[in-house]
Amino acid sequence: MTAATTPKQNRRKRGSGATLVYQELRDEIIDLVLPPGSAIDEIQLAARFDMSRTPIREALVRLAAEGLVTTLPNRSSVVSNIDFLNLNALSLMHRVTTRLAAQYRTDDDLEDIRAKQAIFAQAVETRDVLAMIATNRDFHAAIAAAARNTYFETLFNRVLDEGRRIMRLYYSSFDDCLPEQYLKEHDLMIEAIAAGDVETADQVASAHADQIVKQIQQLIASDRRQKIPL
Secondary structure, three states: OOOOOOOHHHHHHHOOHHHHHHHHHHHHHHOOOOOOOOEEOHHHHHHHHOOOHHHHHHHHHHHHHOOOEEEOOOOOEEEOOOOOOHHHHHHHHHHHHHHHHHHHOOHHHHHHHHHHHHHHHHHHHHOOHHHHHHHHHHHHHHHHHHOOOHHHHHHHHHHHHHOHHHHHHHHHOOOOOOOHHHHHHHHHHHHHHHHOOHHHHHHHHHHHHHHHHHHHHHHHHHOOOOOOOO
């Protein structure tokens, strides 16, 4: 059952007001149900969610802050384009934050990182792609927090948020069934961070990011005639 046909009483279980709109639109944008460039009609959304335009606008402001929605000069909104230049930033920030986490992590950080990895592994096992995207983001955000650098943490979180649709394409290239070897790369990162092995942490993070970039590049290049939403 799609979000558009879900009974109001069922949709309300997820939240209310702006939070509900934000959650549902976020999922549809990340899952590419709403492709890049799609117009967002506040009046239609108000009718769909049976609420005023105020919470709709609040949700759109939140989505814009995450780079998922773009507000145009005429105050209308569209789904943001996917910025594949983020692939370069993604690789760099993986390396920087993982290196620093190996230097500065605490026992509490390690506990949090391992907990996030366990949740991600469960999402991979059940092939819940939206959960995979969310928990992968949380795993790397936990590493960034352990790096003890507020600037890098804030920047990486922004890159992770804006890169969620790139990860949707990445997982789709495996038919949403992530190979175990790539799941284990997270475990190798944790081992290097726990051991305080900066160079190994860097190498593993670099290899992890590089294979994501390569997979996305191959997906796009495999058949330029296919309609990959950008």
